[in-house]
Amino acid sequence: xxxxxVLSLTLIVFLFTAxxxxxxxxxxxxxxxxxxxxxCNVGTADxxxxxxxxxxxxxxxxxxxxxxxxxxxxxLMRQASEEINDESVINNFQSMAEEILDxxxxxxxxxxxxxxQVRNKHTVFVLMQFDEGKANERMLRKVEEDKAxxxxxxxxxxxxxxxxxxxxxxxxxxx
Numbered sequence: 382x383x384x385x386x387v388l389s390l391t392l393i394v395f396l397f398t399a400x401x402x403x404x405x406x407x408x409x410x411x412x413x414x415x416x417x418x419x420x421c422n423v424g425t426a427d428x429x430x431x432x433x434x435x436x437x438x439x440x441x442x443x444x445x446x447x448x449x450x451x452x453x454x455x456x457l458m459r460q461a462s463e464e465i466n467d468e469s470v471i472n473n474f475q476s477m478a479e480e481i482l483d484x485x486x487x488x489x490x491x492x493x494x495x496x497x498q499v500r501n502k503h504t505v506f507v508l509m510q511f512d513e514g515k516a517n518e519r520m521l522r523k524v525e526e527d528k529a530x531x532x533x534x535x536x537x538x539x540x541x542x543x544x545x546x547x548x549x550x551x552x553x554x555x556x
Contacts, residue, residue, distance in 0.1 A: 418553075424439060431505070491507050
């Protein structure tokens, strides 16, 4: 019985390595480089069509960034709940933030891409980034447009943090 398990495991490892070909992970794939005030993630995909592999890898990275943004939104909502005692204002802020973040995922940008081909199979690796300052600028603009929301938020640390992030974003993009 043990010989069967060892033989099966050896066969699986052999088939896996034979099918894998010579695909090597890019150096940046395991240690993701990311600028300050950005959310970065990687994606990979295989396809017999290059463009399909590129599109799928980008979508996989975008999904991972979206999951990070969802986690950040949960933290924002917790902070807003602690600083503001008006549930309707908090619900309004949450709806607005979710809408902006959905739109924002379209603002992601591929900063690195690597393509490898083994036989007829294309493997694409992408590094994608999302600028949180840009998202905060839109969110701050929306907060300021809604008087009740603005009045509730302008005295909070959350509002100050968003303003600081927006100022840093503007300074980065002024050059």
